[in-house]
Amino acid sequence: MPEIQLGAHTLRSHGVQVARTHMHDWLILLLLVVIEAILNVIEPFHRFVGEDMMTDLRYPLQDNTVPFWAVPMLAIILPFFVIIVYYFIRRDVYDLHHAILGLLFSVLITGVITDAIKDAVGRPRPDFFWRCFPDGKGVFDPVTKDVMCTGVKSVIKEGHKSFPSGHTSWSFAGLGFLALYLSGKIQVFDRRGHVAKLCIVFLPLLVAALVGISRVDDYWHHWQDVFAGALLGITVSSFCYLQFFPPPYDVDGWGPHAYFQMLAESRNGNTIINGSNLQQSELESVRVDGWELSRPNSHDSFDRHTGLRSY
Template sequence: MREAQLGSHTIQTHGVRLARKHTHDWVVLILLAALVVAVHYAPPFSRFVGKDMMTDIRYPVKPSTVPAWAVPMISILCPWLVFISIYVARRDVYDLHHAALGVLFAVLITAVFTDVIKTAVGRPRPDFFWRCFPDGKQLYDQVIGDVICHGDKNFLKDGRKSFPSGHTSCKFALVSAHRL
């Protein structure tokens, strides 16, 4: 005879009630995701970049080895695969729900802080010279000495978002979520 699981809380038996009870958490997550998107598209601070600074930021432009969408998606999907496998073994929807909330909050809050700092600081990437002057012809303001860029505006906007590292921040969020 099969033993009864008194503490079994499955998605079918407790899922809807649990989701309703935590509606405010999901609303906050949606707002955080919207804030991440808004800050991502906000123009960064246009920090002064003079001619003497160009030697340090003259690395060649190379295609990204890791797509921008891959790090957050992998950072969210890999833990979820673990959570789902634990759910299948234990049948506790509360553990699954709270683990999912923890990872999403950690990744989204970290993304908000990272993107706000990137936008506020406006530090140029190491390949900023070639983003600013794709043809190699330098142009500077005669009075101030700041660069006058003639590269692609979107590519240039991303070129002013070097600090802090988004990859490192995302990994730090996962380590933090692991401690929850």
């Protein structure tokens, strides 16, 4: 039976093996990238916009407070940096691989859903009038009173993509995943009442919320667009996180499912455990010289100092 050693499952020793196990998942990620690119190229549905509807669509056309390039920095690069830092602390390739895979799935699935809905709904942005008529002179069909835009085609196209907010959904997808990841790692639900841990978890969500608010302040989105984007992003990130990790409130919420599966496969026979930073839940059902390393429960005699109980 192979030994279980902390730091023994590193990127160098097991990275290729773990990646090969999830090769189909990486291929699906590439497919999502292609779909996302296609959804950004196709023309969205041009919803009827009558002359009398322009009253609510005359907000000024202005630049983004949070530019487009900054969203991947917040939603992908920042969580990726935190995941890398934790890898150098824990040196667990299972956590590294599944956290990155879950993060990318969270962002890309959210992006595909968001842009698919954008193209299908075609809701005009609050600044649609100035996109449609940059000279300020409205031109409408004499019969239907539908807009007859005179502006730049690409600007008008973007003006039909208000619902839901992509900046918001991407931010909540990536930073929501980061909040769940951090809550598991620092064991925020350990029932010890450390509110400071909650502040750490809420910080990424606050950043995502501020991104969403900026979209309303810049008149690029209605508040309903931002609300729907936030709900979509946090929902998808929760599903993707739980696909690879236990719930943060679980006693094993600090590690990925694959790590505990590896431990479970090594339970039978004598197992040697090295390292001082072994987590409490890793000790379950591992026997050493007639003793069992385990979590305490109501039926066993447990020594809190040694972490041992006898049969």
